[in-house]
Amino acid sequence: MLKIYPDKTKKKRAKQFLLNDPENPPQIAANTRTIPGIITQRGCTYAGCRGVVIGPMHDVLHITHGPIGCSFYSWQTRRNLARPTPGQINYLQYSMTTDMMEDEIIFGGEKKLAAAIREAYRIFKPKAIAVYATCPVGLIGDDIHTVCRLAKEELGINIFGFSCEGYKGVSQSAGHHIANNGVFKHMVGLDDTPDDAEFRINMLGEYNIGGDAWEIDSLLRKCGIHVTATLSGDISYEQVTRCHTVDLNIVQCHRSINYMADMMEKKFGIPWFKVNFIGAETTAKSLRKIAKYFDSKKLTDRVEEVIAQEMAVLRPIRDDVRSRCQGKTAALFVGGSRAHHYQDLFRDMGMKTIAAGYEFAHRDDYEGRAVLPTIKIDADSRNIEEISVEADPRRFRARKTPEQNAALEAGGFTYKDYEGMMKEMSKNTLVIDDISHHEIEKLIEIYKPDVIGSGIKEKFIIEKLGVPCKQLHSYDYGGPYAAFTGAANFYKEIDRMVNTKVWKLVTAPWKGDPTVPARPVLKPK
Ligand code: CFM
Ligand code: HCA
Helix, strand or coil: CCCCCCCHHHHHHHEEEEEEECCCCCCCCCCCCCCCCCCCCCCCCHHHHHHHHHCCCCCCCEEEEHHHHHHCCCCCCCCCCCCCCCCCCCHHHCCEEECCCHHHHCCHHHHHHHHHHHHHHHHHCEEEEEEEEEEHHHHHHCHHHHHHHHHHHHHEEEEEEEEECCCCCCCCCHHHHHHHHHHHHCCCCCCCCCCCCEEEEEEEEECCCCCHHHHHHHHHHHHCCCCEEECCCCCCCHHHHCHHHHEEECCHHHHHHHHHHHHHHHHHCEEEEEECCHHHHHHHHHHHHHHHHHCCCCHHHHHHHHHHHHHHHHHHHHHHHHHCCCCEEEEECCCHHHHHHHHHHHHHCEEEEEEEEEECCCHHHCCCCCHHHHCCCCCHHHHHCCCCCCCCCCCCCCCCCCHHHHHHHHCCCCCCCCCHHHCCCCCCEEEECCHHHHHHHHHHHCCCEEEEEECCHHHHHHHHHCEEEEEECHHHHCCCCCHHHHHHHHHHHHHHHHCCCHHHHCCCCCCCCCCCCCCCCCCCC
């Protein structure tokens, strides 16, 4: 797969290409710059901040300070669904931007930004405005933070900015970190009113793609567990301001939000652990872990009852699908967590993941958090602010006594516990970081997986090569796939995709004669 590359490129890519060993995960080079000339599937820092982490807050008004293209790109291209309360405008349907032009690039864009904030406030009267810097803003040095501070004083609402210029990091990942810092500094902890519920938690790292968060929320509600805030899927400003009042944070996507989980633990005493609601077995495991944490017989009994009910419905669907999918293979190349999470769903169906990789995750997402102390901080990571957090003198509250924690841990319970992707993949499967377009083509040629899970940039190349591709970012307009009900949707969808004969009829257009013949060169009269 690497043969075609020049020596230097080959050497670098080889460090991002591994044969897995689950017992002793080999070290992978992750979160490093993509080599120029390689067609990567990655996005930019602005996408990770504005598009992924904070963008889904539906009553925060989002203004992109930059050229029109950046704003257009982030206009409903990600399927983070929201149902705002009746009467409230869903800002996610709008695309607001300062539409920076040559004039602003030369003379500065701060005045235009201040005017845009005033105009947006006059029209919409939002509770909060978030401003996002794009590449040119950083290059010319507009001070968006001062503009935001002055506007906040003038208009009396919460206004804050994110220095998430696209080039700030090597991928979306830097944008997650910048967003976590900003949300933590400017929103979390503003309102101390807790929800009135016995078992209160936040769901971190769940973005309600295709309605996943709604599925998880309703499952948790059935069990008697109350979600105060889902960061960030179908979430309001007011929910974020109160999310420090819960007793537990559960983390679905570790890559995008581990920073928030750690900061909330340090400042407010809220413990966290990793869960996964993608896949029936792992959903059940996650529910049981939450019940164990709260240490309540009532909750444990209810969780077992719900799992039994849900599995009674799901089992016949799974067994039926398994009879046709058993032994088929998948390859998954997605973002920073789904390439791992979706392996559980395929496993439920008897399918094996033969190759997987993230676009932009870090070593801990591959090898587990145990390697965190050994990760070298390079110049690109040093570029991102690391905010120092201390226990809040008034509001820090340990959720468990040391004795309670010791008892939990003696029974095998772990906090802050992401083990990474490699420990759960079979020996000698392929692990590939930041896979390139060329490598995907070679992978299909050599390994012929029955289905590939990835994104829009590679989808049609894969399908033209005769392999079905399930978009695991947008779900191809389908979903939800989370929790038990979502699992049933996924099983049926994959069954349909891997068992149709239609893919065998495909010949890549570049392999046959072109359907549109080249036009004859016209001779000048
Ligand atoms: Fe986390 Fe995500 Fe993902 Fe991600 Fe993304 Fe996404 Fe993703 Mo696309 S936050 S890392 S930056 S689970 S947008 S909802 S699908 S690449 S695997
Ligand atoms: C992003 C968003 C994205 C892109 C998906 C894709 C998403 O990275 O900016 O490449 O198909 O999930 O919408 O990851």
